[in-house]
Amino acid sequence: MVQQSAKVLWNRALGGAYHKIGLQCRRGMGRLKPGQFVMLRVSGGVNPLLRRPFSVHMPIESEGRVTGIEILYKVVGQGTRLLAGVTPGDSLDLLGPLGSAFLLPENTRRIFIVAGGIGVAPMVFLAGHLLNRGVAAEDVTVFVGGRTSSDLLCLNDFDRLGIACRTATDDGSAGDHCLVTLPVELAVDGRQPDVIYACGPLEMLKCVSGIAENRGIACQVSIETRMACGMGACLGCAVAVRNAPGVYVHACLDGPVFDLQEIQLFEPAD
Numbered sequence: 409m410v411q412q413s414a415k416v417l418w419n420r421a422l423g424g425a426y427h428k429i430g431l432q433c434r435r436g437m438g439r440l441k442p443g444q445f446v447m448l449r450v451s452g453g454v455n456p457l458l459r460r461p462f463s464v465h466m467p468i469e470s471e472g473r474v475t476g477i478e479i480l481y482k483v484v485g486q487g488t489r490l491l492a493g494v495t496p497g498d499s500l501d502l503l504g505p506l507g508s509a510f511l512l513p514e515n516t517r518r519i520f521i522v523a524g525g526i527g528v529a530p531m532v533f534l535a536g537h538l539l540n541r542g543v544a545a546e547d548v549t550v551f552v553g554g555r556t557s558s559d560l561l562c563l564n565d566f567d568r569l570g571i572a573c574r575t576a577t578d579d580g581s582a583g584d585h586c587l588v589t590l591p592v593e594l595a596v597d598g599r600q601p602d603v604i605y606a607c608g609p610l611e612m613l614k615c616v617s618g619i620a621e622n623r624g625i626a627c628q629v630s631i632e633t634r635m636a637c638g639m640g641a642c643l644g645c646a647v648a649v650r651n652a653p654g655v656y657v658h659a660c661l662d663g664p665v666f667d668l669q670e671i672q673l674f675e676p677a678d
């Protein structure tokens with residue numbers, strides 16, 4: 409993990425509340441893996457004081473070397489509003505890469521990737537990484553869900569990789585008119601994936617986890633808890649350990665990607 413001043417290469421509005429920012433990183437990104445994140449200080453001043461966590465959307469490569477990262481972000485509050493205002497040539501304090509990555513279990517052939525809303529941010533990097541590791545594009549199915557059509561992001565990126573993408577919206581404005589977990593549930597018995605990777609709202613993760621668990625399918629989830637420090641110092645990102653009442657791990661250090669077997673997403677039954 410490295411702290412550095414990252415130069416803003418671009419900061420583009422994508423429509424709606426979504427933006428992509430490119431950051432030049434002079435060091436530290438050589439071993440970057442999909443699922444890892446960075447903590448960004450979004451203002452030069454004291455307000456907001458705390459860095460904000462963002463997944464690496466894509467590495468930026470030059471001559472075979474990772475020279476920066478791109479972040480896909482949604483404006484939701486003060487910090488991300490400030491981030492949307494930075495311009496090329498500005499510098500941002502960046503800490504990272506941090507946290508765990510999505511892993512490819514041995515003998516994996518068929519894969520489901522499930523993304524809800526901005527949870528799609530780390531999934532294009534993941535999909536490309538899987539193909540580089542020898543997974544066939546036709547063995548990967550991506551499910552992208554959002555509230556409305558403008559929340560369905562990165563579809564062209566998956567298309568470019570040759571990966572089939574199913575979409576769903578809450579309001580029916582694009583794709584299936586349902587939660588994204590319904591097409592997952594309908595497809596899972598036919599396709600029989602060996603592993604499911606998921607990132608999105610907690611309720612979506614719970615549902616995906618239930619689908620995987622009922623069928624004994626391996627499942628890795630990226631948990632986007634609120635994080636104040638990103639380094640294991642504040643205990644603000646505690647996640648309960650499965651079958652160990654009162655035991656917690658840090659989403660920032662031990663996660664954000666967890667094997668479903670490690671953590672307790674559900675309240676234990678009485």
Ligand SMILES: Cc1cc2nc3c(=O)[nH]c(=O)nc-3n(C[C@H](O)[C@H](O)[C@H](O)COP(=O)(O)OP(=O)(O)OC[C@H]3O[C@@H](n4cnc5c(N)ncnc54)[C@H](O)[C@@H]3O)c2cc1C
Nearest residue numbers: 460461462463481482484485486487488529632633634664
């Ligand atoms: C590991 C990790 C990776 C992330 N990756 C991305 C990413 O790639 N792109 C992206 O846009 N966002 C990502 N997030 C969420 C992002 O960190 C928050 O949206 C951001 O910190 C909000 O800052 P803010 O000052 O704009 O909003 P605040 O003023 O802090 O909050 C505004 C609203 O957003 C809610 N909120 C804040 N943080 C979170 C969170 N972590 N989860 C759910 N709701 C939250 C608050 O409850 C509040 O309602 C990630 C979070 C984590 C922990």
Ligand code: FES
Nearest residue numbers: 638640642643660
């Ligand atoms: S964010 Fe501070 S301990 Fe994890």
